[in-house]
Amino acid sequence: MSTPKIKSAVEEMAQPYFDEHGFELVDVEYVKEGSNWFLRVFVDKDGGIDLDDCSMISEYLSQKLDENDPVSTAYFLEVSSPGAERPLKKAEDVTKAVGKNVFVTTYEPINGLKEFEGRLLSFEDGELTVQSGQKKHAIPYEKVAGARLAIIF
Numbered sequence: 001m002s003t004p005k006i007k008s009a010v011e012e013m014a015q016p017y018f019d020e021h022g023f024e025l026v027d028v029e030y031v032k033e034g035s036n037w038f039l040r041v042f043v044d045k046d047g048g049i050d051l052d053d054c055s056m057i058s059e060y061l062s063q064k065l066d067e068n069d070p071v072s073t074a075y076f077l078e079v080s081s082p083g084a085e086r087p088l089k090k091a092e093d094v095t096k097a098v099g100k101n102v103f104v105t106t107y108e109p110i111n112g113l114k115e116f117e118g119r120l121l122s123f124e125d126g127e128l129t130v131q132s133g134q135k136k137h138a139i140p141y142e143k144v145a146g147a148r149l150a151i152i153f
Contacts, residue, residue, distance in 0.1 A: 101117070
């Protein structure tokens with residue numbers, strides 16, 4: 001099964017359980033590192049996720065993965081928090097990040113820049129407004145290559 005199909009199968013298996021228990025599926029990765037394959041599931045919830053949550057989710061997913069067997073090769077299952085610099089994968093994630101510090105990269109330069117770090121002031125009409133120092137940058141969402149929360153000192 002291809003990586004996108006594996007990710008989709010895991011998302012489909014996990015979502016009902018996550019909805020029932022108040023978890024948010026942030027991302028699923030299926031990657032090869034060295035000779036090993038890793039299936040990584042990043043999860044969050046209001047107030048943050050702890051080790052007990054990760055353990056409970058891991059047990060549930062292990063059982064579902066054994067039953068449905070979407071991955072034909074041996075792999076390691078990892079369940080964790082997305083961390084303090086959580087990726088903003090969906091438009092909904094960007095909306096929730098308004099008012100927070102973000103780091104955004106774009107596919108092509110906007111006013112000569114491809115990286116923007118600062119406070120996300122708004123996300124309206126398909127455009128992010130990021131304030132970095134005294135400058136405000138308008139970034140079309142379709143030009144965003146990646147975005148994450150940022151810890152700025």
